Amino acid sequence: MVKGRQRFFSDLLLTLAVMVAVMLLQWQQPRWLERLEGMAYDIKLLYFTPPRPASPANIQIVDIDEQSLQEIGRWPWPRKHLAALVEQLTRYGAIVISFDMMFSEPQQNPVARIRPLLEDEDKALDLRLAQLQPRVDDDSHFAAQIANNDVVLASLFQHDQTLAQGQILPPQVRQLHTPGVHELHRFAGFNASIAKLNARAQGQGFINAILDVDGIIRRAALLSEYRGQLYPSLALETFRVYSFAETITPVWHKEQEQLFLSGIKLGQEVLATDNSGQLLIPYKGPARSYPYSSASDVIRARIPDQRFDGAVVFVGTSSVGMADLRSTPVSLVYPGIEIHASVFDALTQPEQQVVQPHWWLAANMLQLLICTLLLTLLLLEISPALMALSAGLIFALAALFNIAIWYYSGIHLPVIPVLCLVVILSLLAIARGFYRENLQRRQVKAIFDQYVPPAHIDRLLEESDADAMAGERKELTVLFADIRDFTRLSESLSANELKKLLNAYFSPVTEQIFQHQGTIDKYVGDMVMAFWGAPLSDKAHGPHALDAAFAMLRVTESLSKAFAAKGWPEINIGIGLNSGEMNVGDMGSSFRRAYTVLGDAVNLGSRLEGLTKYYGLNLLVSEFTKSSAPHYLYQIIDKVRVKGKAHAITIYRPFPxxxxxxxxxxxxxxxxxxxxxxxxxxxxxxxxxxxxxxxxxxxxxxxxxxxxxxxxxxxxxxxxxxxxxxxxxx
Structure with a gap:
């Protein structure tokens, strides 16, 4: 009886200790937990979000796409084209136009550049040019068109306080009148449009993206602080202009000296946010869930319908070369302009918005306590099989509860700590159950142990896969191969074509490495790294690496011809080989690991690959690889000291x-x-x-x-x- 009570209290203390540890994790929010929570959020967003009703606003996106760049010209455009864009959108009936781009420098007037070059006696010509100068002032034309509509321009806040390019407009936000610490994002510098354009605009909003730890955009900041003043985001300012609101009013509540933001008020509506002035972006779906129109079609008046009648128009780009593509839960390549449109859409339907309430931490602590009590009661004195079944049931109930309040109430609560607690306590209980059952089998096991020699068991453990992946220092050969002029090659292909080309290249090249007993280390862009001699020892690692290199060159030559037949650019590669002592093993972090090689010999192999272009050759090896494969033929290329090394080595061009x-x-x-x-x-x-x-x-x-x-x-x-x-x- 006493022993049973002791066991119960020890189990209870262990359970409570695990609960407290998980609560501390929930409080501290380490990066790995944020990553997992982001993945869970993405699953809810993609698969468990109820259908959103149609937006009450006519949201349109005008895209400076590849067609526009081909027809109008490469970016940046002369601002006469943007003036024409605003003019045509106004004619089509757009009521608000929001630019997801900045015009932080004035466009140079060609006449203004010519006039200082005139001689003194050219006064008549100077007078004519002075009359002509306003007619070719694109900034003035653009500003005039901005004045004809409700246009919102963009700004970009910076942390560098020395940056102050363009003009930042006074915000239409009710400022703080009581001191206190808040959690809004703070900035010290900015980039914004020039004063001539701002003077005619109806508003200005920042376009800073808020990235989670995994680089995914799940939240959008509606307010940020710059030098003690609160400023709105582009989407929020666009909504203010659209809704004819005079002022944006933050809704604060104060606890001691800490200020907490609970929402933003425009007119009679209160838009819920978190304490950092952020909202969860309710993505409608993958890219192009909103109607798109090419900017060139608008400028050249090729829109046959009434799509822009009463529309709120966001002007941005989805062109790959203009770098406004973001990673989101719905797509890893998502136009930034559509993020602003999604946030604006959310602001028009506050009743549909999913929020993470300010009491989320207390709610999660309560869930952790309830799950701990349930697991403590259900997992006592039952078999491991029933333990697993009960734990699975509690795990499912916790996940379903989280999904239900998301789906039906629009409340987002973190779920990973609760699920982690269920898993950890369940595994502990199952392990404890197996341990106690095995106590009764130890005597039987002791009998059978005499038929299995301990030395044989030790040898099996030494040769296990786990130890094969352990770190060690070995004589190996490393190979680096890189596609020549890859930047130029990639610029001539679309993103999809480039992906197909790399896949078509890496697959046969990797096959050759495998056929010659090599180990793939990694792919980095267009570069492949491999090594020979590990994890399985290979005394002929040098010859095998050279055989693979020649096979890769033959494959690349064949691929280049096939690519040319498809209309793709031909490819050439450079390969560097070096042999020597290297550290090899399973290395990395708790988030990601890899079986890889490190050391000076590895760095030298990389340098040799880089030197192939310098010497105009496709294959170089070091004197050490030459020594490990003496039956090959070698042409001396040079004796070199590579960067970072004082000792000179001889490099060779090998031949079969x-x-x-x-x-x-x-x-x-x-x-x-x-x-x-x-x-x-x-x-x-x-x-x-x-x-x-x-x-x-x-x-x-x-x-x-x-x-x-x-x-x-x-x-x-x-x-x-x-x-x-x-x-x-x-």
């Missing part, structure tokens, strides 16, 4: 052992040139190099050595010269 006689003659001829170069017999080296150039066409390499030899003929390096060239860049 069965290379044609012409290849052998080529590498032997250049090796003779390099030998003369190292001996400072520069005149003989130049003569030998000229003979090679007549037969072999390694233009970049030959031109490089021609320049060096000419330089050393004029500036002899001296007796202490070791023939090494120092590279100052990576």
């Amino acid at each position: 052992p069965d290379s044609e006689p012409g290849i052998i003659n080529q590498l032997e001829a250049f090796n003779r040139v390099f030998a003369l170069y190292r001996q400072q017999a520069f005149t003989k080296a130049l003569t030998a190099l000229d003979e090679i150039i007549r037969v072999y066409d390694d233009k970049v390499l030959h031109d490089l050595y021609r320049q060096r030899i000419h330089y050393f003929i004029d500036h002899p390096p001296g007796e202490n010269w070791d023939g090494a060239y120092t590279h100052t860049s990576k």
Whole structure:
């Protein structure tokens, strides 16, 4: 009886300790918990959000898309086009126009640039130009069109207090009259539009994005502080102009010296926010859930219907090159302008808004306490199977409760701490149950242990997969391969084409690495990194790596022809190989880990890949890889000191052992040139190099050595010269 009570109280104390620990996690909100909570929020938003009614406002998006850039010209446009855009939208019946872009510098007047260049005697021409100057002043034309409609311009707050570009307008927000600490976002600098445009605008709002720890935009700030003043966001200011409200009134409540924002009042409506002046963005769906129109179609009056009649128009861009694409729960590539439209839509329907109330923390603490009591009562003195069933039921009920108040009441409460508590307590209870059941089996196990030698068990543990992933220092060969001129190549393709090209390239290249016993380390953009000799030991790691490199070059040549047939650009790659001691193992953080290699030898392999472009070659290896694969043929390329290293190494261009006689003659001829170069017999080296150039066409390499030899003929390096060239860049 006494033993049973002791066990009960020990179990209860452990349960309470876990509950307190989870409560502290809920209070502290570590980054990993925020990430998980963001994922849970995304699931609710995507799969458990009730259908939203149609917006009471006619929300339209005018998109400066790829079509507009092709027809009107690359960005930035002359502002006469934006003036034409506003003019045409006004004719179409738009009632509010909101720009998700800034005009922080005046556009230069071409006549104003010419007049200072005139001679003094050109007074008549100067007079004519002075009369012409206002006619070509795009800023004035744009401002005049802004004055013809209710236009809201954008600003971007900065944390750098030295930034103050453009003009920040006085906000139509009722300011704080009582001191107190609040949780709104604070900024010290800004970028905004020029005064000439602001003077004709009806409002100005900031466009700062609020990113969660995983880079996803789930919330939007409606108010922020700049130098003691509160300013509205672009969506909020657009709504104020749309609703004819004179002033935006924050609704505060004060506890001691702390101010908490509970909402924002416009007219008679109160829009609920969190303490940071943020609201959860109710995304309607994936990108283009709102009607889009191309800016070029508007400017050139090609809109055949009445879509803009009485519309609130947001002007922005979805063009990939203009970098206004954001990651959201509904899409990882989402136009920023549609975020502002979504927030505006939420402001027009405050009764439909999902909120995270100020009492959410107390509600979650209560949930944690209730779940702890239920688990303590249900998981006592039952079998592990029933424990798992009961825990699963409580887990499901907690998740369903959270989804129900989201769906039916529009309340968002964090759910991960509650689910974590259920899982942890359940696992502890199940583990405790298995442990107590196993106490009765230990005697039987002791009998069977005599039939299994302990040494055999130890050997199995030493060779387990877990230890195979442990860190160690080994002699390995590392490979880096990179697509040449990838930036230029990517600019010639759409995002989807670029994705297809990379997939078509990486798949066969990876296959060759696997076929030659390599281990893929990582892909970084257009670069692939691999190594040989781990996790399974491989004494021939150097030859296998070289075999893979030549296979990759052959595959790339074949792919390049296939790409050209599809209308894609041809590709070339550079490969660097190095062998040496490296640290290898399962490395990373608690969020993400990888089996990878580290060390100076790895860095040297990366440097060699970078040098392939410098020498105009597609494959370079170090002297250490040459030593590990001696049966290959090698052309000496250079003796170099790479950036960050004092010791010079010799680098080579490898060829397969069965290379044609012409290849052998080529590498032997250049090796003779390099030998003369190292001996400072520069005149003989130049003569030998000229003979090679007549037969072999390694233009970049030959031109490089021609320049060096000419330089050393004029500036002899001296007796202490070791023939090494120092590279100052990576």
